[in-house]
Amino acid sequence: MEKLTVALLGGGVVGSEVARTLLADAETLAERVGTRLELTAVAVRDASRERPGIPAELLTDDPETAIRGADIVIELMGGIEPARSLILAALEGGSSVVTANKALLAQSFPELLEAADASGVRLEFEAAVAGAIPIVRPLQASLAGDRVTRVMGIVNGTTNYILDQMAREGWGFAHALRTAQELGYAEADPTADVAGLDAAAKAAIIASLAFQVPVSMDDVHVEGITGVSADMIATAEAQGFTIKLLAICERLEGENPGVSARVYPALVSREHPLAAVSGAFNAVFVEAESAGSLMFYGQGAGGAPTSSAVLGDLVSVARRKVLGGRGQAPAQIRGTGRVLPIADVDTRYQITLEVSDRPGVLLAVAEALAAEGVSVELASQTQFENPQADEPRAKLVIATHTARESALAATVENLAALDAVASVRSVLRIEGS
Ligand code: NAP
Numbered sequence: 001m002e003k004l005t006v007a008l009l010g011g012g013v014v015g016s017e018v019a020r021t022l023l024a025d026a027e028t029l030a031e032r033v034g035t036r037l038e039l040t041a042v043a044v045r046d047a048s049r050e051r052p053g054i055p056a057e058l059l060t061d062d063p064e065t066a067i068r069g070a071d072i073v074i075e076l077m078g079g080i081e082p083a084r085s086l087i088l089a090a091l092e093g094g095s096s097v098v099t100a101n102k103a104l105l106a107q108s109f110p111e112l113l114e115a116a117d118a119s120g121v122r123l124e125f126e127a128a129v130a131g132a133i134p135i136v137r138p139l140q141a142s143l144a145g146d147r148v149t150r151v152m153g154i155v156n157g158t159t160n161y162i163l164d165q166m167a168r169e170g171w172g173f174a175h176a177l178r179t180a181q182e183l184g185y186a187e188a189d190p191t192a193d194v195a196g197l198d199a200a201a202k203a204a205i206i207a208s209l210a211f212q213v214p215v216s217m218d219d220v221h222v223e224g225i226t227g228v229s230a231d232m233i234a235t236a237e238a239q240g241f242t243i244k245l246l247a248i249c250e251r252l253e254g255e256n257p258g259v260s261a262r263v264y265p266a267l268v269s270r271e272h273p274l275a276a277v278s279g280a281f282n283a284v285f286v287e288a289e290s291a292g293s294l295m296f297y298g299q300g301a302g303g304a305p306t307s308s309a310v311l312g313d314l315v316s317v318a319r320r321k322v323l324g325g326r327g328q329a330p331a332q333i334r335g336t337g338r339v340l341p342i343a344d345v346d347t348r349y350q351i352t353l354e355v356s357d358r359p360g361v362l363l364a365v366a367e368a369l370a371a372e373g374v375s376v377e378l379a380s381q382t383q384f385e386n387p388q389a390d391e392p393r394a395k396l397v398i399a400t401h402t403a404r405e406s407a408l409a410a411t412v413e414n415l416a417a418l419d420a421v422a423s424v425r426s427v428l429r430i431e432g433s
Contacts, residue, residue, distance in 0.1 A: 001034075001035045001321070001322055002035065002036070003035055003036040003037070003038045004033070004035055004036070004037055004038070004071040004072060004318050004321055004322075005038050005040045005069070005070045005071045005072070006022065006037050006038065006039050006040065006070060006071065006072045006073075006074060006314070007040055007041045007043070007066045007067045007070035007072075007073050007074070007090075007095075008022075008039060008041065008042045008043065008066075008073075008074045008076065009043045009063050009066065009067070009073065009074065009075045009076060009077045009083070009086060010042075010043065010044065010074075010075065010076035010077040010078065011042045011043075011044040011051050011054060011059065011076075012044075012076065012077075012078075013302075013303045013306075014076045014100055014127070014303050014306045014307055014310065015042065015044075015074075015076035015077075016051055016052075016053070016054060016303065017303035017304055017306070017307035018074060018076065018307045018310050018311060018314075019039060019042050019051075019053070019054045019058070020052075020053040020054065021307060021311060022037060022039045022311075022314075023039060023053065023054075023055075024053070029311075029315065032315050032319075033315055033318040033319055033322060034319065034322040034323075035318070035322050037072075037314070037318060039058060040058070040066070040070060041058055041059075041060050041065075041066035041070075042054055042058045042059050042060070042066075043060050043061065043062065043063035043066040043067075043077075044059055044060075044061060045061060046061070047059040047060050047061040063077075063082065063086055064086070064089070067086060067089060067090045067093070067095065068093070069093075070090070070095050071095060071096070071318075071321060072095060072096050072097070072098065072314065072317055072318060072321070073086075073087070073090040073095045073096075073097045073098075074097075074098045074099070074310060074314060075087050075090075075097060075098070075099040075100075075101055076099070076100055076101075076310070077101075078100075078101055078103065079101075079103065079104070080103060080104055080107060080108075083099075083101055083104050084104055084108055084112075087099060087101075087104070087112060087115075087123075088111075088112070088115050091112070091115040091116050091118075091119050091121055091123065092115060092118075092119060093119075094119055094121060095121060096116075096121040096122040096123070096124070096317045096320075096321065097116070097121070097122070097123050097124070098124045098125070098310055098313040098314050098317060099123070099124075099125050099127075099128065100125065100127035100128050100306055100309070100310055101125075101128060102128040102129065102198070102201040102202055102205060103201050103217075105125055105128050105201070105204075105205050106200070106201035106202075106204040106205055106216060106217040107216060107217055109204075109205065109208055109214060109216070109333060110214045110333060110334075113333065122317050122320060124136075124313035124314075124316065124317055125205070125313070126309040126310075126312060126313050127306045127307075127309035127310045127313070128202070128205055129153075129155065129202045129205050129206060129284075130153065130155050130202065130282045130284055130296070130298075130300040131282065131298070131299055131300040131301045131302065131305045131306045131309060132298050132299045132300070132302075132305035132306065132308045132309055133282055133283075133284060133296045133297065133298040133299075133300060133309075134296065134309070134312075135153075135206070135284045135286075135296050136205075136209060138286070138294070138296065139151075139206065139209040139210050139286070140209050143286070143288055143291060146288040146289060146290045146291050147251075147288060147289040147290070148210040148211070148251070148286060148287070148288045148289075149250070149251050149287050149288060149289060150248070150249065150250045150251070150286075150287040151206050151207075151210050151247075151248070151249040151250075151284060151285070151286050151287070152246050152247070152248050152249075152274060152284075152285045152431060152432060153199075153202065153203075153206065153246065153247045153248075153282070153283065153284040153285065154244055154245065154246065154247075154274055154277050154281075154282055154283050154284075155198075155199050155202040155203070155206075155247045155282055155284065155300060156193055156196075156198050156199045156202075156245060156282070156300070157185065157279075157280030157281065157282055157299075157300045157301050158180055158185050158186045158187075158190065158193040158194070158198075158280065159193055159194060159196075159199070159224075159225050159245040160244065160245065160277065160278075160279070160280060160281065160282070161176075161180050161185045161186075161279055161280040162176040162177055162180050162186070162194070162225065163176075163225060163228065163233070163242075163243055163244060163245065163265070164278050164279055165179060165180070166228070166230060166233050167233050167237060167242060167243070170230055170234070171230065172229065172230050173225070173226060173228060173229065173230075177190060177194065185280050194224050194225055194226055195222070195224035195226070196222040196223060196224035196225070196245060196263040196264070197217075197222065197224075199222075199245060199247045199263045200217055200220040200222040200247070200261075200263045201217055202247055203215075203220050203247035203248070203249055203261045203262070203263050204216055204217050204219065204220050204261060206247065206249050206261075206284075207219075207220075207249035207259055207260075207261040207339075208333045209333070210249055210251075210286075211249070211251055211259045211335065211337060212333050212334070212335040212337075213259050213333060213335040213336070213337040213339065214333050214334075214335075215249075215259065215261050215339055219261060219339040220261045220262060220263060221260075221261070221262040221263070221264070221341070221342040222262070222263045222264070223263065223264035223265065224245075224265075225245050225265050227265075228243060228265050229426070231425070231426075232352075232425075232426045232428065235352055235395075235397060235426070236267050236350075236428070239267075239350070239380075239397060239399070240269060240270050241267035241268060241269060241270065241275075241350075241430070242267070242268055242270055242275045243265050243266070243267060243268075243428065244265070244266060244268050244274060244275070244277070245263065245264070245265050245266075246263065246264065246265075246266045246268070246274070246431055246432075247261075247262075247263045248260070248261070248262050248263070248266075248431060249261045250345070251337075252340060252344075252345065252346075256340065256344055257337070257338070258337055258338035258339060258340040258344070259337050259338070259339055259340065260339070260340050260342070260344075260345045261339065262342055262345070264429060265428065266428060266429045266430065266431040266432075267350055267428050267429065267430045267431070268431060268432050269430075269432060269433050272285075272432040272433070273285060273295050274295075274432060277297065280299075280300070280301070281297065281298065281299065281300065282297070282298065282299070282300025282301075283295060283296065283297040283298075284296045284297075285432070342405050343404075343405050343406040343409070344404070344405070344406070345404075345405045346402050346403065346404055346405070347402065347403075347405050347408065347429045347430075347431075348377075348399065348400050348401065348402050348403070348429060348430040348431075348433075349374075349398075349399075349400045349403075349408045349411075349412070349427055349428070349429060349430070350397065350398070350399050350400075350426075350427070350428050350429075350430055351397075351398045351400070351411075351412060351415065351424065351426075351427050352395065352396070352397050352398075352424070352425040352426045352427075353365070353395070353396045353397075353398070353415060353421050353422075353423070353424055353425065354384055354386065354393055354394075354395060354396075354421070354422040354423045354425055355381075355393065355394050355395075355396050355420050355421050355422060356391055356392070356393065356394075356419075356420045356422065357383065357384075357391070357392035357393055357394040358391070358392070358420070360420070361394075361396075361420040362379070362381075362396075364418050364419075364420050365396065365398070365415065365418070365420070365421070368411060368414040368415050368418060369398070369400070369411055369415075371411075371414060372403075372407040372408075372410050372411045372414065373403065373407055374400050374401070374403045374407055374408060374411045375400065375401045375403075376398055376399070376400060376401070377399045377400060377401050378397075378398070378399040379396065379397065379398045379399075380396075380397050381394050381395070381396045381397075382394065382395050383395075386422075389422065393422060395425070399430060412424060412427055
């Protein structure tokens with residue numbers, strides 16, 4: 001084989017890095033693949049704009065023509081359309097596809113895999129989850145002979161940076177977000193990150209791969225970090241926890257089997273490896289029956305780190321083309337397991353209450369918990385200064401044992417209705433213990 005042609009859709013943060021490396025490292029890549037990779041086009045919205053390191057003659061605003069006849073198409077445009085139609089057209093036309101598009105995969109995973117399978121070509125997407133960190137391949141290949149039971153990931157660097165700065169500097173959410181934006185860690189519109197949507201797309205992909213069940217973005221329970229206050233972080237720290245936005249994917253056995261995918265800010269014990277993941281770094285903690293616990297750590301975003309994962313996929317796909325043979329999509333997500341709603345999941349809560357500092361309050365609180373069958377693992381009470389209150393107040397922090405989420409949510413409602421409870425100051429789930 002004399003060469004393989006590669007069409008690139010997107011020349012932005014990741015695409016431009018991929019294009020430059022493809023051109024600059026052509027010889028090394030040719031040695032690894034066994035043939036030359038020829039970049040034939042870089043499709044962008046504005047082809048007249050100069051892109052450093054990318055020859056102007058490669059730029060085009062016509063992605064449909066760019067993909068025609070390409071051996072391999074790399075999709076780095078992002079978004080749902082036209083990315084979905086272009087990928088489907090490429091797969092149906094016999095091109096293998098490499099993409100980093102988590103939003104699209106979280107919506108159309110089965111459709112894309114089936115299209116790849118039907119054409120006997122490959123669809124690779126290592127960069128779609130946690131940037132440079134190899135997690136897709138471990139889940140679909142290295143651990144294929146094991147049984148993954150749970151995956152917990154810090155898969156959004158922006159929110160990890162914000163929470164980390166709040167804990168280190170004592171900042172409020174708004175100040176930490178502003179700093180993240182000034183430093184380029186957060187977008188001008190940070191909604192996808194801070195509302196947990198970016199992490200939810202990754203959770204959908206991880207759960208689909210780990211449990212071989214199609215899980216879409218709509219199946220993922222999502223809570224973002226906008227409600228996390230400096231006070232909540234201080235309480236967490238005082239109790240030996242750190243707050244992390246976690247994407248949790250779990251296989252649930254027992255009477256109500258199924259899988260769960262959820263994203264929320266959670267308390268993680270300071271002893272847990274995920275608690276040490278600071279700044280904008282990502283980490284994915286995998287628990288499997290035979291392998292035990294595994295942790296994958298590194299840079300989850302950025303042009304160069306993400307392009308590393310894209311180019312790894314490209315070399316793998318290209319090698320397969322050189323060696324010949326059917327290049328079927330290796331991901332199998334045709335299982336029939338149920339995706340459970342959050343209410344059916346077992347979790348632990350830490351509930352922080354502002355209560356009247358008078359006798360009988362603890363008993364009333366204990367009764368409200370017992371009414372839903374929730375037992376307390378730890379309770380601690382400290383004096384609480386509330387200048388607006390006309391009575392002495394206390395802060396009561398309760399950590400529950402594991403209980404059904406629906407019972408825990410009902411417990412919080414019961415507590416809020418008690419005379420002795422002035423306010424429910426925060427409710428956070430405890431994970432990883
Ligand atoms: P980006 O900087 O916004 O780049 C998008 C590129 O696609 C631009 O070059 C844009 O052209 C082009 N494009 C968009 N719509 C187009 C259309 N309809 N027709 C032709 N070209 C079009 O995005 P990115 O940050 O590189 O992200 C690319 C993908 O990688 C996304 O799926 C993202 O989720 C994923 N990803 C990114 C990171 C990261 O750190 N950035 C990490 C992991 C995964 P113009 O330049 O002319 O506007």
